[in-house]
Amino acid sequence: SQQGEEDPQALSIQEGENATMNCSYKTSINNLQWYRQNSGRGLVHLILIRSNEREKHSGRLRVTLDTSKKSSSLLITASRAADTASYFCAMDQGAQKLVFGQGTRLTINP
């Protein structure tokens, strides 16, 4: 099964700056989801964007989806130290299972 490719693998920024993470995939999807994983914890669902949507917002999160390029981006605005975590995109290809990317490790420096 195909995995999403996430870019960058690691990102370190200063508190207050914006963080952008990208995800690319290979086959068609029903929807694409973003999850966050704090160190030593399980993944937590952040936001879902459907295949017929181009942009979605949730608080400081903004997700875009370009199905023609098979890519998505997650933008976190005005980052905080608590945003330090790994972020994963997950592709819903149907059959109720998700295929996860390798993740981006985000570090917010105070």
Added chain:
Amino acid sequence: DAGVIQSPRHEVTEMGQEVTLRCKPISGHNSLFWYRQTMMRGLELLIYFNNNVPIDDSGMPEDRFSAKMPNASFSTLKIQPSEPRDSAVYFCASSLGSRLNEQFFGPGTRLTVL
């Protein structure tokens, strides 16, 4: 709701021993997933169930791994015999099984096989 519950949270065992990981999904969810996470391979789907029936076990690495879901509120993942390369964090997740398919993850079981 208590969320997805996994036990034990940590397990240290010796090579060759049997290991059983347990999961209680969120009440009312009808899909359950077992994942394995390592630094080298990332997050891998091992098997998933829908309405207690195994749907896709293509991710199970080999016959040493088996999973059961005897009822809607309980699942086990068994490794017998265990090997050092099985060391990983094992996550259980559940979902409503709807079209939107958001998954809720448990805290994971950190398995170390010596």
